[in-house]
Every structure is written in C-alpha cells, then in structure tokens.
Amino acid sequence: MIDAKFYTADGFTDTLPGICAFKKKTEKELEKLYRLHGYRQIETPGIEYLDIYSRPGFVPEQNLYKMTDQKGRLLALRYDGTIPAARYAAGIKDFDPASLPLRLCYIENMFRFADSGGGKQNEFTQAGVELMGADGADADAEVIALAIKSALSAGIKDLQISVGQVRLYDGIAKQLGLNDSDKDAIRNAISSRDTVTIEKTCDQLGLNADQKELLLMLPDAQGTYDIIDAFRAKVTEKEALDALDNLKDILDALDEQGFLKYVSVDSGLLGGSVDYYTGVIFKGYTYEVGFPIISGGRYDNTVAVFGRQMGCVGFSLSLTLTLTALLRQGVSMDETPCDVVIGFKPGFRGKAYEEAQKLREEGLAVILDTTGKSKDELNEYAVNQGIVRALYVEGE
Amino acid sequence: MLTIALSKGRLAEKAIMLLENAGYDCTAAKDESRKLILEDEKAGLRFIMAKPADVPTYVEYGAADLGFVGKDTLLEEGRDLYEVADLGFGKCRMCVAGPVDLKDGKLDLIPNKRIATKYPNITRAYFEGVKKESVEIIKLNGSIELAPLIGLADCIVDIVESGRTLKENGLDVIETVADISARVVVNRVSMKMKSSEIKPMVEKIKEQVALL
Numbered sequence: 001m002i003d004a005k006f007y008t009a010d011g012f013t014d015t016l017p018g019i020c021a022f023k024k025k026t027e028k029e030l031e032k033l034y035r036l037h038g039y040r041q042i043e044t045p046g047i048e049y050l051d052i053y054s055r056p057g058f059v060p061e062q063n064l065y066k067m068t069d070q071k072g073r074l075l076a077l078r079y080d081g082t083i084p085a086a087r088y089a090a091g092i093k094d095f096d097p098a099s100l101p102l103r104l105c106y107i108e109n110m111f112r113f114a115d116s117g118g119g120k121q122n123e124f125t126q127a128g129v130e131l132m133g134a135d136g137a138d139a140d141a142e143v144i145a146l147a148i149k150s151a152l153s154a155g156i157k158d159l160q161i162s163v164g165q166v167r168l169y170d171g172i173a174k175q176l177g178l179n180d181s182d183k184d185a186i187r188n189a190i191s192s193r194d195t196v197t198i199e200k201t202c203d204q205l206g207l208n209a210d211q212k213e214l215l216l217m218l219p220d221a222q223g224t225y226d227i228i229d230a231f232r233a234k235v236t237e238k239e240a241l242d243a244l245d246n247l248k249d250i251l252d253a254l255d256e257q258g259f260l261k262y263v264s265v266d267s268g269l270l271g272g273s274v275d276y277y278t279g280v281i282f283k284g285y286t287y288e289v290g291f292p293i294i295s296g297g298r299y300d301n302t303v304a305v306f307g308r309q310m311g312c313v314g315f316s317l318s319l320t321l322t323l324t325a326l327l328r329q330g331v332s333m334d335e336t337p338c339d340v341v342i343g344f345k346p347g348f349r350g351k352a353y354e355e356a357q358k359l360r361e362e363g364l365a366v367i368l369d370t371t372g373k374s375k376d377e378l379n380e381y382a383v384n385q386g387i388v389r390a391l392y393v394e395g396e
Numbered sequence: 397m398l399t400i401a402l403s404k405g406r407l408a409e410k411a412i413m414l415l416e417n418a419g420y421d422c423t424a425a426k427d428e429s430r431k432l433i434l435e436d437e438k439a440g441l442r443f444i445m446a447k448p449a450d451v452p453t454y455v456e457y458g459a460a461d462l463g464f465v466g467k468d469t470l471l472e473e474g475r476d477l478y479e480v481a482d483l484g485f486g487k488c489r490m491c492v493a494g495p496v497d498l499k500d501g502k503l504d505l506i507p508n509k510r511i512a513t514k515y516p517n518i519t520r521a522y523f524e525g526v527k528k529e530s531v532e533i534i535k536l537n538g539s540i541e542l543a544p545l546i547g548l549a550d551c552i553v554d555i556v557e558s559g560r561t562l563k564e565n566g567l568d569v570i571e572t573v574a575d576i577s578a579r580v581v582v583n584r585v586s587m588k589m590k591s592s593e594i595k596p597m598v599e600k601i602k603e604q605v606a607l608l
Contacts, residue, residue, distance in 0.1 A: 158589070160588045160589060162588060192477065192478055192479050193478040193479065193480050193582070193587070194478075194479040194480075195480070195481075196479075196481070196482040222591065264588075266588075285584075285585045285588045285589055286585075286589070287589055288458075289458060289585065290455075290456060290457045290458020290459070290583050290584070290585050290586075291457075291458070291584070291585065292584070292585065
C-alpha cells in the first residue's frame with residue numbers, strides 16, 4: 001500500500017505567495033514591454049505531437065515529457081517557445097509575405113526532464129520573443145536589446161550578455177579544412193573551453209602554429225570590437241568574415257541604444273544541446289545563479305522544417321531563474337496579506353460592507369473579519385499580521 | 397570572493413600547493429579541522445570540502461565558482477562545465493581489464509558481456525557509443541577486481557595506475573578507455589561574472605603546471 005503523496009512531484013514545486021505576486025507583476029511588465037515593441041502574444045498548446053520536437057538537432061527525446069492520446073499517438077508537454085512558434089508560423093493559412101516580419105511573444109511554463117540528479121526544476125516559466133521572417137543584424141540587435149530590457153525590467157541589475165556567432169567557427173573550420181568529425185570534436189572542446197583537447201586535436205591533425213593559435217582564440221577571446229578585429233586579421237573564409245561583419249553591426253546597433261556596457265563578444269559560444277542556431281547566438285548571466293537566465297539566437301532553418309522558409313531570431317528569459325537570482329541578491333518579495341482589515345460590532349455588518357467596498361474602489365486590499373473579533377482583538381490581529389490599518393465599525 | 401571546491405586527499409593537497417606557488421594565500425585550506433567550509437576573507441578565497449564525485453555538481457550549480465577534480469569524475473558525472481586546465485598530475489588510465497586470456501581481441505568474442513564497474517556512465521558510453529555493443533553493467537562500489545575472479549562479471553572498467561592490483565589478482569589491462577588526470581573546472585556563469593578574478597587565476601595555475 002503506497003502512502004498518499006502530500007508532496008509535489010520530483011522536479012516540481014509551488015510558487016509561494018509573495019513570490020507569486022512578484023512573478024505575476026513581472027509578467028505583466030514584460031507583456032507590456034513586448035507589446036510596446038510591436039510583439040503580439042500567443043499561447044500555444046501545452047501538449048504537442050512529439051514529432052515536432054524530436055526532429056534531428058531539436059530536442060533530445062529523453063528530455064521530453066511524453067504521453068499518448070486515445071489513438072496511441074505520441075505527445076509531448078511544451079518544451080520551449082520557439083519550436084511551437086515555428087510550427088505556427090509555417091502553418092499560417094492566410095499567410096501574407098508582405099506582413100513579414102512576424103513579431104510574436106509568449107510567457108509560458110515549459111516542461112523538461114533536465115537533470116537526472118534532480119534539483120533543477122522540471123517546470124519553469126519562460127518569457128520570450130520570436131522575430132520571424134527577418135534577416136540581418138538589425139533584427140538580431142532588436143532581439144538582443146529586448147532581452148536586455150526584459151532582464152532590466154524584471155529587476156536584474158548586474159547583467160552580462162555574451163554574444164557569439166556560430167558561423168565564425170563554421171568558416172574557420174572550412175578555412176582549416178577540418179572534416180565533420182574533427183569539426184565536431186573541436187566544437188565540443190571549444191564549448192567546454194577545453195584548450196587541452198583543442199591543442200591535442202590540432203597536433204594530431206598536424207595543424208601549424210598559426211592555425212592552432214586561431215582555434216585556441218575561439219574559447220578564450222572575450223571583449224568587444226577588439227575581438228572582432230583580432231579575428232579579422234586571421235580569417236580568410238567568406239563565411240567567417242560575414243559572421244564578423246554581423247557581430248560588428250550588432251554591436252553598433254546595441255551601442256546606439258546605450259546597451260554596449262552589458263555586452264561582450266564570446267567567440268566560444270557555439271550552441272549546445274539544441275543546435276538549430278545558424279547565426280548570432282547569445283546568453284545572459286547574472287550573479288547568484290549558476291545557469292544563464294537568457295538564451296537566444298538566430299535560427300534560419302527551423303521554420304523550414306515545417307514547410308516555410310523564414311529567417312528568424314528570438315530569445316527566452318527564464319523567469320524562474322530570474323526570481324531565484326533576485327531573491328538571492330536580496331530583493332524582498334514579502335507581501336502583507338492585505339492593506340486594511342475591517343471588523344464590526346454586531347449589527348453593523350452592512351456598514352462594514354460599505355466601508356470595505358469604498359476602500360477597495362480606492363485600490364486597497366481589504367479583508368472583512370469573519371470571526372467576530374472585538375476592537376482590541378482586531379487591532380492585535382492587524383499588528384501580528386503586519387496589516388497597516390485596522391478599522392472597527394461600531395457606529396454610523 | 398571565489399569559492400573553490402576541493403575533495404580531501406592527495407588531489408586537494410596538490411591543488412593547494414599549486415595555488416600557493418601561484419601566489420594565492422591558502423592558509424585557510426590547510427586547516428586540519430573537520431570544518432567543511434574554510435574561508436579566508438583577506439585572500440578572497442573560500443574553500444569547500446566535498447566528496448570527489450560531488451565537486452562537478454557544486455561547480456555546475458554555481459555553488460562553487462571553480463573546482464579541482466579528476467577527469468574520471470568529470471566523464472562519469474557528465475556535467476555542463478568549463479574544463480579549463482589539465483593539471484598533469486593524478487595521471488592514470490580508465491581501462492577495461494580482465495583475465496589475461498581475454499587479451500588480443502578475445503574479449504570482443506564474448507556476446508552480451510557482464511561488466512563490473514564504479515563508473516556505469518563511462519562504461520555505457522564506451523561500449524555502446526564507441527564499440528557499438530550491448531553490455532550488462534553491474535555497479536559496484538569498490539574492490540572491482542573481485543568481480544571477474546568470482547564469476548560476477550566477465551571484465552571490469554576501472555582506474556589503473558600502476559596495474560599492480562590487477563597483476564596480483566591475475567588480471568591485466570585489455571583496452572584503454574581514456575587518459576585521466578586532474579582538471580580545473582569552472583562554472584559557466586562565474587566565468588563571465590567573475591572573469592576578472594578567475595581568468596588570472598587560471599592563467600597562473602597553467603604557468604605553474606608548465607613548471608612542474
């Protein structure tokens with residue numbers, strides 16, 4: 001006989017009062033922010049056919065929450081915002097190319113088997129935007145700027161955005177004539193900043209000192225324009241040069257908005273478990289949480305998987321991680337139960353209703369005592385509960 | 397303030413020596429007490445003493461900014477970390493070992509092998525991923541050499557330093573899975589948010605390693 005479970009399932013947790021209010025307030029501010037930038041909010045289903053996520057390069061199948069419908073078809077809980085948005089964009093029936101780009105935003109809960117060890121949340125809230133049917137650095141910069149504004153609007157003060165370009169490495173790999181398996185091995189080493197493996201692989205491949213130096217710059221280089229110039233002096237492949245131009249244009253556009261102080265170029269950022277990124281890629285970091293709070297990039301081939309070619313760029317901000325960071329950074333999310341508590345002498349209930357309604361119309365949170373407290377008891381209760389004002393109705 | 401995860405033992409001693417040679421005051425870390433957190437505010441360092449297998453977890457979650465840990469643990473735990481330096485010490489090999497008569501390709505002839513190991517993830521990745529074969533893995537916690545001797549498993553996957561324990565039990569190395577040594581790992585966020593502290597430290601550690 002299994003005991004009834006009075007606890008939450010592994011990887012899931014309650015959002016407590018106070019934190020919940022802070023979260024909802026933040027969500028409202030983000031919705032407003034996106035609307036002010038011309039993004040339209042959508043809600044995609046909580047459950048999709050497994051098929052849309054399990055395409056090669058999308059989501060590792062073991063990370064999806066799976067179930068079946070009555071006909072035995074495989075379904076998955078919502079894993080991210082981008083892939084459902086891509087499915088939606090590819091399937092729009094009265095599609096008008098002249099209406100592009102499409103600006104979509106969402107705030108939804110995502111479900112992931114993230115970590116076999118437990119501890120990471122398997123359900124968390126993401127806010128994000130997708131700018132679809134737009135190529136070029138202006139589009140990239142618009143989305144990065146919006147990511148920065150999102151974090152700032154949520155209350156994050158110490159923010160670091162790292163920007164990379166996956167085509168820079170692609171171009172360099174081409175320039176050095178790496179085959180696919182060597183390219184992948186070095187990509188993984190760059191992603192984990194493992195210079196030892198990069199050096200070893202270079203030696204095995206018989207690359208010369210210059211070539212080795214170029215590959216070793218990738219995991220290490222951090223800065224802004226200086227990094228772009230350093231690479232420009234060494235790369236010859238057009239794809240890599242285009243990637244550098246793209247990065248420079250993005251930095252220029254962010255600089256014009258005063259956001260350059262948050263941004264650094266990180267040439268070692270090459271995507272990870274999801275590898276649908278095809279151009280710019282970026283992550284956002286703050287203190288007190290060990291994982292990036294923002295993740296985004298350009299994905300030009302994803303919508304095409306569902307049947308319509310569209311260059312896209314987007315990001316998502318983990319609200320759950322952001323709130324964790326803010327709490328650890330000392331932001332208070334305490335909330336008093338209400339602003340005013342009203343009690344009444346027997347016979348004055350109607351008057352008490354009237355008073356409560358008046359105060360609520362002024363925007364105050366009012367509770368009416370339902371336990372028959374005396375005036376003294378009501379005052380004591382208010383003090384104990386941290387309610388600023390107690391009102392006892394005992395006459396007209 | 398940087399938080400450094402160490403595991404008590406030889407690796408920690410060597411790591412501390414390396415840091416001291418690199419110019420960091422590690423007096424706090426040499427405290428012989430049973431305290432788990434050793435902090436030196438003046439030096440800006442805080443050391444936490446964890447189980448070796450837990451060092452990657454502390455670093456991945458950002459509870460520690462960086463850690464010193466063996467490559468065997470990193471391979472087994474498969475955590476999402478930056479692996480920034482090879483310390484060159486604690487060198488050994490992750491090997492498939494077994495009775496001497498399984499050498500020279502004979503191991504491959506056994507179908508559906510049973511393999512005993514402390515490292516189930518490394519074993520699975522090697523046999524399924526590299527050798528493309530199905531195996532049955534038996535997780536043990538120590539004295540792995542016993543398993544093939546007593547008939548619990550056909551062979552084992554374990555760390556081999558000198559190979560003496562194997563030899564004394566009539567076993568030998570059959571294949572090498574990976575070369576192991578001590579590594580420095582860094583949390584992905586710390587690398588950005590505290591790069592002005594971490595990058596020089598990593599550089600100085602590398603300089604010291606080159607001198608060894």
